[in-house]
Amino acid sequence: MRRLLCLSLLLLNFGLTHPSHGHDRARAPLRVPDLPGFLTLKCDFHTHTVFSDGKVWPDIRAEEAWREGLDAIAITDHIEHQPHKKDLPTAHNRSYQIARGHGEALQLLVIPGSEITRSMPPGHLNAIFLKDATRLDVPDWRDALAEARRQGAFIFWNHPGWRAQQPDGRARWYPEHDQLLAQDQLHGIEVVNERDYYPEAHAWCLEKNLTMLSNSDIHNPIGLDYDLHLGDRRPVTLVFARERSLDAIREALFARRTAVLAGHRLIGRDEHVRPIFERSLRILTPQVRVRGTGRAYVQIQNDSDIPYELRFRAEDPDLAFPGELRLPAGRVALLEVRGRAADRQGQRTVRLTCEVTNVLIRPDTPLTAHLEFQVTLVPQ
Ligand SMILES: [Zn+2]
Ligand SMILES: [Zn+2]
Structure with a gap:
């Protein structure tokens, strides 16, 4: 009996440590050429954690992104939608703080953000590079966006053709978006969210000179939604930055130096995608x-x-x-x-x-x- 136990422990040990099981903490680089004078950084500016309606603890978001070869992520939990409120107190800055800690250990850049979650119009908007997300927790979305702008945030419109708000999947531009543009409270649009491409948003970015973004809006553990081991991966925003830093990413976003890499599609301005x-x-x-x-x-x-x-x-x-x-x-x-x-x-x-x-x-x-x-x- 004792011999049998030893043998089974040995097998168990072998099973846990054998490298072919794919549990290495290893990063798979995502190879996209740099542009003349700029580094090509791979970023996901839209992710959720248990602090809103996501399914994972914030530090896992940093680890997942590092393993997928990303340079930066933004943590953008919902301000208005907190289904775990009974189990986790409302703490709008907390998920970012936790993710940033693990990001620092892995040299992954983590950006503070929030999703301002309203009905259409104006729909959902992410504000990133926030200083204090708690100040966005106000009744009127106009006040929330004005506050985000006061904090110097980069603001973009999320999933404009999301079927929960646009049943035919078509994005529509409302007078409210014109107002946001006029007040410098709208700087970009998600041309891709998850696996959805919005051609209308693509055209608006060119027409109105806005920044193109492509984000996962991930709620689940990333491996539940993407077959990473089969070469599948989340959509990313390619950012053409002067260096690998938060300041450089922010500067590039406001300067519209981005492109969209989603599935097999690369989308962007000629001057960016041609050299790639x-x-x-x-x-x-x-x-x-x-x-x-x-x-x-x-x-x-x-x-x-x-x-x-x-x-x-x-x-x-x-x-x-x-x-x-x-x-x-x-x-x-x-x-x-x-x-x-x-x-x-x-x-x-x-x-x-x-x-x-x-x-x-x-x-x-x-x-x-x-x-x-x-x-x-x-x-x-
Ligand atoms: Zn949303
Ligand atoms: Zn979201």
């Missing part, structure tokens, strides 16, 4: 040789964690290209180049125009880019 795309790729074989009607392969390495989907618009008298090509994250893809005639010869620079169909610069407009390489044509 271009800096993600390396052409490993910049010179290829095509013999007659034979084929050659241009090898393209994608160093980022963003898979790109290309559609070619090629009209070339000498060479044929595929209609589409996928560039999987972290891999080398083959672009097939085929000769059209047996007798062609000479060296050519090919500047192949493509639409990057998963990178949007407007709701219906993909990024247009070019791949450049040399082809030597040799007669058959």
Whole structure:
């Protein structure tokens, strides 16, 4: 009996410590290139904890984000919606304080925030970089937003097409939002919340010169909503910051230097998403040789964690290209180049125009880019 017990303890111990069980406290970097002069920081500015209607203790939010390769999160518990009030006292600054402590230990930036939770209009708005969230706990939303602004907060409109407030899923702009804009109390909009993309919000950001955001609005433990081990991940706001600090993030948000990375989609202004795309790729074989009607392969390495989907618009008298090509994250893809005639010869620079169909610069407009390489044509 005692031997059996020893054996089972041994097995138990082996089971708990064996590395293949995936319980390592390890960070998976999220690789997105930096822009010239700016670091690309990966941020989630909308998260909940048990201090409002979330399901986790605040320090877990910091650990989850660190493991997912994020640089910063904001803790944004609801001011007006506190279903655990009987078990946890109302303490609007407390969840941030707890998360910040663990964030400091992990060198993850944690930003104080709150969700001002009202019916539509104006709907739900997050105020981040607050100094004292308790002062937002007032009856009139106008007073709450004015107070947030007095504290220097960056304020954005959350999930504008949320079906609980807009049953058809379409975001609508109300006169109240014009008022907020005029009073400098609305600086950005969530173009993506959770897995929902709001094309109307995307268009408003361009039209009204607002900051684009993409956030998880996570309530559950992150692993319940995202299959992290299968490569699934939360949406993030990419922030192009001068350095990795809270001040630099705040400055970049007010300067509208952000983009949206959600699912396989990258959304942003041309000036931001173009260098991300271009800096993600390396052409490993910049010179290829095509013999007659034979084929050659241009090898393209994608160093980022963003898979790109290309559609070619090629009209070339000498060479044929595929209609589409996928560039999987972290891999080398083959672009097939085929000769059209047996007798062609000479060296050519090919500047192949493509639409990057998963990178949007407007709701219906993909990024247009070019791949450049040399082809030597040799007669058959
Ligand atoms: Zn909300
Ligand atoms: Zn929320």
